Amino acid sequence: MPIDPRHLLSRSFPVIDHDYTLRDTQLYALGLGLGADPLDAGQLRYVYEGQDGTALRTMPTMANVLAYPGFWAREPDTGITWQKLLHAEQEIHLHAPLPASGRVRGATRITGLWDKGAGKGAFLQQTRDITDAATGQLLASVVQLSLLRGDGGFGDGGSEGAPPAPHAMPDGAPDQVCELATPAQLALIYRLSGDLNPLHADPSVAAAAGFSRPILHGMALMGVAAHAVLRTVLAYDATRFAGMRVRFTAPALPGDTLRTEMWVRGETVSLRTTAVERGVVVLNNARVSLR
Template sequence: MPIDSAHLLARPFPAIEHTYTQRDTQLYALGVGLGSDPLDGRQLSYVYEGKDGHSLRAMPTMANVLAYPGFWAREADTGITWQKLLHAEQEIHIHAPLPVSGRVKGVTRITGLWDKGEGKGAFLQQTREITHADTGQLLATVLQLSLLRGDGGFGDGGSPGAPPAPHPMPEGEPDHACEVATPVQLALIYRLSGDLNPLHADPVVAAAAGFQRPILHGMALMGVAAHAVLRTVLAYDDVRFAGMRVRFTAPAWPGDTLHVEMWVRGSTVSLRVTAVERGVIVLNNARVDLR
């Protein structure tokens, strides 16, 4: 049965309040690979509070897990064939530095729905605004683009225009490149920040989905790539990190060595990430926006 595009575009979402602690901030950073060099004080700033208890910083990509509405596509009123949903892109805009602890509010809405045609699926975009629950200050905007592989052909009533075009990659050799070794338990750590999908932990579930082993969360991969830019281009000056957009092109595995290529053009760092051992591009048409 085709989805009801008018209902989906108007679907209300309850505001979500999320209280988190310094420990949650440290756990998120560990889940995207920070602290891999225990002698690097710049990395430790994201996982260790310091002797004064006030040195901790929040990774900008932690916005992805704050006030997250969960996997709402499984709810009956959506009409979405959730078993065939794929996470295609993720984008964040950081409006103010994220507090290392506190209470935030997230409001989600559906901001785009584009029909690719019968048998071809549809694209759905959801947008979440994250504000400080006490002051109302806008902290971050998070956009997620999903491919609804089983829900094309609903006809008129979707959004005008087309889904966002991929970020164009520069020509020529990258300005920077680095390799990041991911620990084999990375997905098991990252899931403790709230994404408990068993695909990332249970070998039986992963096998049923057609994978040789549990795969890494896409947003954990995004955080690993963000760390590569912070380390290589920004010297860990995360105040300059204004936003990030990634396109997921293949699953990454915990334990992969990731080769991150970076092209710096003005205030944009374009990215491509390859899993070295398998020769597979896992992130492409990606960018980090700088202040």
């Protein structure tokens, strides 16, 4: 039965309050591989609070896990064939620095639904605004684009226009390249920040899905690419990190060496990430916006 586009576009979501601590912020950064060199002062900013407890900085991509509404597509009222849902793109906009600890509030809404046709699927876009629960200040907006492979052909009632076009990559050789090794247990660490999908931990679940081993979370992959930009272009100064958009092109595996190529053009860093040992492009048509 086709999904009801009018219902999805008007669907309400509960507002979520999320308390997090310095330890949560440190665990998130460790789940991206920061701290692999414990003598690197830049990495330590994100995993060590300092002797007075005020030195800790927050990885910008932590917005992805704050006040997350969960995998709501599985709920019966959506009509979505959730087993065929693919996470296509993720984008964050940072309106203010993320505190290293505090209480935030997340409000999610559906902001786009585009029919590709029967047998071709549909694109669904959801947006989550994250605010400081005490002051109401808007901290970040998180935009997720999903491909609903089993839900095309619903006809009228979707959004006008078309889904966002991929970020255009520059021609020529990259200006910067950064290789970051990922430990084999990275997904087991990252999942402790809230994404408990067994696909990233249980070998039997991964095998049933057609993978040789549990795969890395897409959001962890995005965070590793953000780390490459912070390390190579920004000298670990996250205050210049205004936003990021990525397109997922293939799964990464814990233990992959991830090579991120970067093209710096003014306030935009275009990037592509490859799993070196397997020669697979895992992120493409990606960008980081700078201040």
